[in-house]
Amino acid sequence: MLNKLKTEIRHFQSQSHNFQILVLTNLVYAIVLPVIDIFVAAYVMRSSNDPVKVVIYQLTIYTGIPLTFLLNGWLLKHFNIRKLYSIGMMLSAVSMMIMMSLKTLDLVGIGFAGITMGLSFGFYWSNRDYLALAITNDTNRNYYYGMETFFYTIIAVIVPITIGWFIESSGDESQIHSSYLWITGAVFVITVLASIVCFRGTFQNPAQKKYIFFKFHPLWYRLLSLALLKGLAQGFLVTAPAMLIMLLIGKEGALGTAQSVGAVIAAIIMYVLGRRSKPSDRLKIFAIGLSLFALGAIVNGILFDKMGVIVFILLLLIAKPMMDLAYFPIQFNVIDIVSKIEKRSEFTYILNHEAGLYVGRFLGAGTFLVLAYTISTEVALRYAIIIIAILQLGSVFIANTIIKQGHILASEIEEKDPKVLDKVAEDIV
Numbered sequence: 001m002l003n004k005l006k007t008e009i010r011h012f013q014s015q016s017h018n019f020q021i022l023v024l025t026n027l028v029y030a031i032v033l034p035v036i037d038i039f040v041a042a043y044v045m046r047s048s049n050d051p052v053k054v055v056i057y058q059l060t061i062y063t064g065i066p067l068t069f070l071l072n073g074w075l076l077k078h079f080n081i082r083k084l085y086s087i088g089m090m091l092s093a094v095s096m097m098i099m100m101s102l103k104t105l106d107l108v109g110i111g112f113a114g115i116t117m118g119l120s121f122g123f124y125w126s127n128r129d130y131l132a133l134a135i136t137n138d139t140n141r142n143y144y145y146g147m148e149t150f151f152y153t154i155i156a157v158i159v160p161i162t163i164g165w166f167i168e169s170s171g172d173e174s175q176i177h178s179s180y181l182w183i184t185g186a187v188f189v190i191t192v193l194a195s196i197v198c199f200r201g202t203f204q205n206p207a208q209k210k211y212i213f214f215k216f217h218p219l220w221y222r223l224l225s226l227a228l229l230k231g232l233a234q235g236f237l238v239t240a241p242a243m244l245i246m247l248l249i250g251k252e253g254a255l256g257t258a259q260s261v262g263a264v265i266a267a268i269i270m271y272v273l274g275r276r277s278k279p280s281d282r283l284k285i286f287a288i289g290l291s292l293f294a295l296g297a298i299v300n301g302i303l304f305d306k307m308g309v310i311v312f313i314l315l316l317l318i319a320k321p322m323m324d325l326a327y328f329p330i331q332f333n334v335i336d337i338v339s340k341i342e343k344r345s346e347f348t349y350i351l352n353h354e355a356g357l358y359v360g361r362f363l364g365a366g367t368f369l370v371l372a373y374t375i376s377t378e379v380a381l382r383y384a385i386i387i388i389a390i391l392q393l394g395s396v397f398i399a400n401t402i403i404k405q406g407h408i409l410a411s412e413i414e415e416k417d418p419k420v421l422d423k424v425a426e427d428i429v
Contacts, residue, residue, distance in 0.1 A: 008275075012147070018135045021201035023148060026128070029089050029194040030152040032187045034159045036092050036117070040099060043180055048105045051377050055368050060111045062235060062361040064118015065125070069354045072126045073211040073347060081127050081205045086195035088123025093188035095120055100177075100184050122354075129350045131203055133332050138279055141329040146274005149321040153267035156317075206347040213348060217338045219409065220349065222402050223331060224356035229395045230327060231360020232388050233293070235367075244300070244309045244381060266318045273325060279333075282326040283403060287396045289322030290389075297389035304382050312385075330399060330406075337409050364388055 012020065044054050075084055095117035102109040136144050167179045273285060296315030300308040335349040367387060371380035 025198040027151045057114045059365045060114025061118040064115040065122040066358045068122020069126045085127040089191040091120035096184040150271035209345040227356030228360040231357040232364040235361035235364025286326035289319045292319035294389040297385040301386045
């Protein structure tokens with residue numbers, strides 16, 4: 001066992017310096033991600049007892065993200081990427097401070113906190129995605145995302161259950177609010193530490209080229225359709241577990257325990273898959289993840305009780321990292337290909353990809369809000385997840401087409417066939 005651990009450490013040390021620093025930066029910041037993703041939504045749910053406000057909060061976050069992606073593209077011309085990456089991490093703590101300072105959770109206050117969190121995510125994800133693309137290649141991306149997800153899920157074992165029971169053991173409502181304030185302070189300290197680690201890297205900004213285009217290669221449009229389907233789930237599933245548990249179980253401690261149990265299983269699966277899987281395995285991993293998500297959604301919809309929520313969360317915690325493990329390398333491989341064909345900066349595609357995600361997120365959150373306002377919140381929580389999960393199953397067929405076409409184009413680019421590049425240029429026009 002010790003020899004196996006030493007082998008894994010040596011394999012990590014064999015990666016580039018920037019590879020190691022990016023993983024370590026994300027490892028430190030991963031400590032606060034469960035707080036941001038789960039307990040902020042739980043705080044809104046506890047304080048307002050209104051799932052609609054939780055979804056509106058999430059929708060304002062998703063509105064801030066693409067706007068910040070655009071802003072980040074311009075700021076990269078003037079500031080080092082490490083500074084913008086660090087600002088993104090630290091803004092998440094600022095957003096929590098805004099939320100905790102609100103005396104009443106009205107829509108204006110929730111919206112302002114949500115936009116600020118959207119700014120945080122926009123700076124964080126746009127720079128993180130570019131750096132991950134820049135320091136990895138198609139042969140080590142499964143390993144990168146598998147290891148990153150492994151660390152995240154290990155942390156997700158400890159953090160949710162610790163914070164959940166810390167909040168629940170606080171006592172009355174005023175003391176619970178104080179607990180959230182302590183958690184917010186801890187988040188700020190951790191984001192500062194993550195920023196310090198980030199500055200140990202020698203990350204380079206993207207080449208300064210034009211970032212905004214409106215015509216792309218057909219392969220990119222296929223990836224955008226895949227991004228839209230991914231966004232459908234993101235628009236609702238970030239806060240769905242918190243809403244379901246607070247509604248049907250009612251305690252942050254139970255929320256933390258459910259998250260942690262699923263994370264134990266997911267951590268083991270993700271590291272093994274990331275370390276051992278090949279690029280050719282991505283479609284199978286993607287299909288299994290989507291199927292587990294659909295199964296959990298159906299079980300939750302049928303039972304819609306404590307057991308249904310537990311099954312749904314356990315399956316979701318395994319399914320989501322599996323989907324990400326396959327999705328991100330597929331996305332980056334397409335960016336590698338189309339950026340060479342179209343001779344554009346990779347950041348162009350990271351920026352445009354966010355637009356596809358946003359459309360999906362808006363539709364996903366909109367599905368919930370329409371059902372909640374026209375029928376009932378219970379119907380929205382019960383059936384919106386099933387609708388989205390079934391729609392997402394179509395991602396398997398789109399991903400299969402993308403992978404096949406990507407292989408063909410990659411081979412043609414490698415051969416440097418001028419006729420092929422001429423044909424691609426005609427497709428773009």
